[in-house]
Amino acid sequence: MSTILTDIESAVSCRDVVKEFGQGDTRTVALSGVNVDIRPGRMTLLVGPSGCGKTTLISIIAGLLNSTSGTVNVLGRDLSRMSGSELVRFRQKNIGFVFQQYNLLPTLTAAENAAIPLIIGGTPRRKAVATASELLAAVGLEKRLNAFPSQLSGGQQQRVAIARALVHEPRLLVCDEPTAALDAQSGRTVMELLKRVALQADRAVIIVTHDSRVFGFGDQIIHMDDGVVTQVETTRNTAAAPLYEVSHD
Amino acid sequence: MNWLALRMLTGDRGKYLSLIFSVTFATLLMTQQVSIFMGIVKRSASQIIDMRDADLWIMDNKVRFIDEAPYLPPTDLQRVRGVDGVQWAVRFHKSNVNARLEDGNFRTVLLMGLDDTTLVGAPREMIAGNVADLRRPDAVIIDKAGYEYMWPRQPYRIGREFQILDRRAVLVGVCKASAPFTTLPILYARFSQAERYQAGQRNVMNYILAKPEPGRDPLEVCRNIEQRTGLMALTQDGFFWKTIDYFLGSTGIPINFGITIALGFIVGVAVAGQTFYLFTLENLKQFGALKAMGVTNLRLIGMILLQATVVGVTGYALGLGMTAAFFTYTNRITHLAGLHMTWLAAGGVGVAVLLIILITSIVSLRKVLVLEPAVVFRG
Numbered sequence: 219m220s221t222i223l224t225d226i227e228s229a230v231s232c233r234d235v236v237k238e239f240g241q242g243d244t245r246t247v248a249l250s251g252v253n254v255d256i257r258p259g260r261m262t263l264l265v266g267p268s269g270c271g272k273t274t275l276i277s278i279i280a281g282l283l284n285s286t287s288g289t290v291n292v293l294g295r296d297l298s299r300m301s302g303s304e305l306v307r308f309r310q311k312n313i314g315f316v317f318q319q320y321n322l323l324p325t326l327t328a329a330e331n332a333a334i335p336l337i338i339g340g341t342p343r344r345k346a347v348a349t350a351s352e353l354l355a356a357v358g359l360e361k362r363l364n365a366f367p368s369q370l371s372g373g374q375q376q377r378v379a380i381a382r383a384l385v386h387e388p389r390l391l392v393c394d395e396p397t398a399a400l401d402a403q404s405g406r407t408v409m410e411l412l413k414r415v416a417l418q419a420d421r422a423v424i425i426v427t428h429d430s431r432v433f434g435f436g437d438q439i440i441h442m443d444d445g446v447v448t449q450v451e452t453t454r455n456t457a458a459a460p461l462y463e464v465s466h467d
Numbered sequence: 468m469n470w471l472a473l474r475m476l477t478g479d480r481g482k483y484l485s486l487i488f489s490v491t492f493a494t495l496l497m498t499q500q501v502s503i504f505m506g507i508v509k510r511s512a513s514q515i516i517d518m519r520d521a522d523l524w525i526m527d528n529k530v531r532f533i534d535e536a537p538y539l540p541p542t543d544l545q546r547v548r549g550v551d552g553v554q555w556a557v558r559f560h561k562s563n564v565n566a567r568l569e570d571g572n573f574r575t576v577l578l579m580g581l582d583d584t585t586l587v588g589a590p591r592e593m594i595a596g597n598v599a600d601l602r603r604p605d606a607v608i609i610d611k612a613g614y615e616y617m618w619p620r621q622p623y624r625i626g627r628e629f630q631i632l633d634r635r636a637v638l639v640g641v642c643k644a645s646a647p648f649t650t651l652p653i654l655y656a657r658f659s660q661a662e663r664y665q666a667g668q669r670n671v672m673n674y675i676l677a678k679p680e681p682g683r684d685p686l687e688v689c690r691n692i693e694q695r696t697g698l699m700a701l702t703q704d705g706f707f708w709k710t711i712d713y714f715l716g717s718t719g720i721p722i723n724f725g726i727t728i729a730l731g732f733i734v735g736v737a738v739a740g741q742t743f744y745l746f747t748l749e750n751l752k753q754f755g756a757l758k759a760m761g762v763t764n765l766r767l768i769g770m771i772l773l774q775a776t777v778v779g780v781t782g783y784a785l786g787l788g789m790t791a792a793f794f795t796y797t798n799r800i801t802h803l804a805g806l807h808m809t810w811l812a813a814g815g816v817g818v819a820v821l822l823i824i825l826i827t828s829i830v831s832l833r834k835v836l837v838l839e840p841a842v843v844f845r846g
């Protein structure tokens with residue numbers, strides 16, 4: 219267990235992580251002893267049937283949820299030893315989020331939405347929006363900077379969300395079912411973007427999915443079932459991000 | 468983050484406007500009702516306010532308010548004049564009488580009988596005619612609202628005649644006067660004339676109006692008068708509040724207005740609160756996302772308070788503006804003339820709006836603060 223803290227190879231390292239919800243009759247064990255190591259420079263897919271605990275696990279890894287027991291080490295920090303406000307600051311600095319439902323602010327433009335993490339971090343708004351606009355260009359939305367979420371397709375909104383997740387250059391990106399609400403083509407585009415734009419040598423990318431169409435994008439695939447990890451597949455072992463054609467819609 | 472809070476708030480024009488409107492409406496309702504209430508209560512003491520010549524009112528010591536004063540023996544006037552510190556004292560009559568118009572209709576009017584020689588208590592502002600003409604035989608002056616009530620839609624006609632208890636009354640002027648609570652016409656006449664309108668009754672003095680000598684403390688002079696005569700002596704201010712207090716304590720008016728004002732407050736809390744709460748609920752996922760992305764609870768509190776403050780201040784300002792506009796417009800209507808927005812009402816309602824905003828924010832904040840950031844990953 220003590221090796222975890224010194225294992226700089228791992229961006230995320232979970233040991234015997236248990237998560238229970240509720241008490242008594244309503245008690246649910248969502249995770250019953252999970253062990254995983256996630257390295258930077260790779261695209262890690264977390265796959266498994268619905269209800270097996272994928273969301274619970276990445277919520278714990280992202281510092282949104284406390285584990286019931288076990289050790290969670292993220293970017294060299296033991297999350298269980300951090301106070302609530304430390305966790306908030308840790309998330310703000312180090313973690314990027316992509317949600318299934320995008321969760322963009324409807325009254326903000328694409329560029330403003332993508333700039334939010336920088337603004338939260340204290341970057342002046344103008345500068346933040348400028349940086350966000352560059353990232354939007356990188357995800358192929360340079361012509362939609364001033365569009366509101368309602369004026370964008372689902373795939374475009376998710377690309378805004380990806381720009382938002384990366385704008386503050388976090389070292390860990392967590393995505394929960396980023397393609398579940400999208401059609402096949404948009405889903406592919408999103409995955410390609412994540413691979414091309416998000417993946418960097420010093421950044422770990424974790425994508426929760428039960429969409430088998432995107433399994434091929436993973437460098438490492440962690441299979442879960444009923445609260446435990448059942449299998450870890452490593453498909454590639456390179457830290458370098460390969461180049462993909464990005465299709466624009 | 469302030470920028471973000473404001474963009475979230477104002478981004479949806481429709482919801483933003485309905486939020487503001489709810490506060491505006493509550494403000495309008497409350498300020499208007501409080502102002503009218505204050506104006507109407509004040510009307511119960513209109514004739515006291517209108518008395519500019521005399522500072523002291525002397526009456527039977529059992530009097531509770533201005534409309535309830537028994538006649539005093541004429542000797543009381545001499546006794547008051549003899550009290551140390553009294554510069555002068557004159558008699559004054561006030562009663563309700565029936566006037567019979569040219570067409571045979573009756574109207575109850577408020578009769579004010581003024582000391583024949585000094586005319587203390589005579590109207591100050593004439594619209595038609597002349598105060599001095601009050602000295603002519605059977606002369607009376609009527610207030611503007613009273614004229615319009617007795618002879619609707621007729622031009623001011625000086626010299627027109629009517630009857631009070633079979634006695635002739637000749638109109639010599641129309642004046643301005645503060646509306647009495649009963650909105651009865653106010654008729655000014657000489658004291659001796661007023662006596663004639665009382666079915667032969669004599670000694671119809673129910674008030675003595677007096678002025679303290681210059682440099683004397685009016686309250687001290689009042690005490691002197693009370694000690695020497697056994698009558699009640701009040702300053703204008705003292706009589707004003709005595710009448711108001713009686714009125715507040717003995718009529719259903721405060722309760723009725725209180726209910727309307729409370730309703731305004733409840734509507735304000737309910738509508739503004741509900742709208743703001745729904746606004747927060749609709750943005751709950753966004754607030755959750757912000758929490759996940761590292762916005763602290765403290766900052767969220769700041770954001771929501773800022774949003775609530777903007778809504779409150781804007782809605783309140785618009786509400787006050789609309790109330791002022793309401794009174795400006797209705798001042799042309801005789802029955803509402805003299806009513807205006809009072810600063811006390813504006814201030815009190817300001818406090819009420821602050822409360823509305825606070826209650827509303829707290830309800831919304833609770834929802835946002837207990838929100839688990841992990842909900843962002845839940846469908």
Ligand SMILES: Nc1ncnc2c1ncn2[C@@H]1O[C@H](COP(=O)(O)OP(=O)(O)O)[C@@H](O)[C@H]1O
Pocket residue numbers: 239240246247248266267268269270271272273274275
């Ligand atoms: N907040 C919660 N309260 C109670 N039970 C929960 C909660 N969140 C998740 N669960 C339960 O934990 C299990 C795992 O859920 P989840 O992590 O969402 O699965 P997945 O993302 O793989 O579909 C499920 O049985 C779910 O009902």
Ligand SMILES: [Mg+2]
Pocket residue numbers: 272273274
């Ligand atoms: Mg899930």
